[in-house]
Amino acid sequence: MNKAHLTQWGGCAIITPKMTVPDQWNTLEEVARGVNTCTGCRLSQGRTRGVPGEGPANARIFFVGEAPGWHEDQQGRPFVGPAGRFLEELLELVELTREQVFIGNLLKSRPPGNRDPLPDEIDACRRYLDAQLRIVNPKVVVALGRHSLARLCPGQPIGKIHGTWRWEGDRIHFAMYHPAAALHQQSLKKVIQEDMLKLHLALEAAEKAEKPEDQPGSPQQLSLF
Numbered sequence: 001m002n003k004a005h006l007t008q009w010g011g012c013a014i015i016t017p018k019m020t021v022p023d024q025w026n027t028l029e030e031v032a033r034g035v036n037t038c039t040g041c042r043l044s045q046g047r048t049r050g051v052p053g054e055g056p057a058n059a060r061i062f063f064v065g066e067a068p069g070w071h072e073d074q075q076g077r078p079f080v081g082p083a084g085r086f087l088e089e090l091l092e093l094v095e096l097t098r099e100q101v102f103i104g105n106l107l108k109s110r111p112p113g114n115r116d117p118l119p120d121e122i123d124a125c126r127r128y129l130d131a132q133l134r135i136v137n138p139k140v141v142v143a144l145g146r147h148s149l150a151r152l153c154p155g156q157p158i159g160k161i162h163g164t165w166r167w168e169g170d171r172i173h174f175a176m177y178h179p180a181a182a183l184h185q186q187s188l189k190k191v192i193q194e195d196m197l198k199l200h201l202a203l204e205a206a207e208k209a210e211k212p213e214d215q216p217g218s219p220q221q222l223s224l225f
């Protein structure tokens with residue numbers, strides 16, 4: 001696989017308004033404390049533990065999943081169930097470990113029965129993810145699945161733009177199917193593995209680029225996160 005296989009998204013029709021990032025949190029530990037004491041939405045009533053996310057404060061890649069499932073809710077850690085095992089396999093493909101990347105979610109508390117996140121829950125949790133992104137300041141942000149992608153680029157179907165990327169400020173946003181999708185649909189496993197290899201190339205591109213404007217064909221910058 002070479003760089004020719006990397007394509008950029010273009011033409012996002014809808015621009016998400018830039019959210020105000022609270023300044024009261026300056027470390028990931030402070031954000032985690034905020035998550036663990038949060039009563040900002042109905043999900044706080046049913047959770048066993050908050051799941052702030054984890055990874056080094058200087059991680060180059062930041063994965064954004066959907067929401068904690070049963071295993072995550074029990075342990076207070078992201079992606080520790082079957083989807084997490086597949087995510088770890090994917091990371092191995094590009095010689096990374098989970099300790100080297102940041103793994104977070106749109107929602108920090110488990111929705112009952114693992115149902116889809118509701119818009120007001122995503123809004124209530126938004127400030128935590130915003131703060132984590134500000135603190136970690138990764139080179140590449142990976143949207144895992146359609147809910148996460150809806151925040152990066154509303155209106156872009158995951159089936160169309162998975163494995164592709166776009167510049168957002170001085171970082172790259174990369175779209176992938178959620179690892180759990182491969183558990184339900186075996187045929188997606190290879191697709192996700194191939195996208196993971198492209199992610200590795202996207203990281204190289206982000207690290208080499210001095211300024212995103214220097215990239216040929218860089219799409220218009222959107223304020224998405």
Ligand code: URA
Nearest residue numbers: 065066067068078079
């Ligand atoms: N699925 C997610 O989106 N996040 C997790 O943490 C686990 C499973």
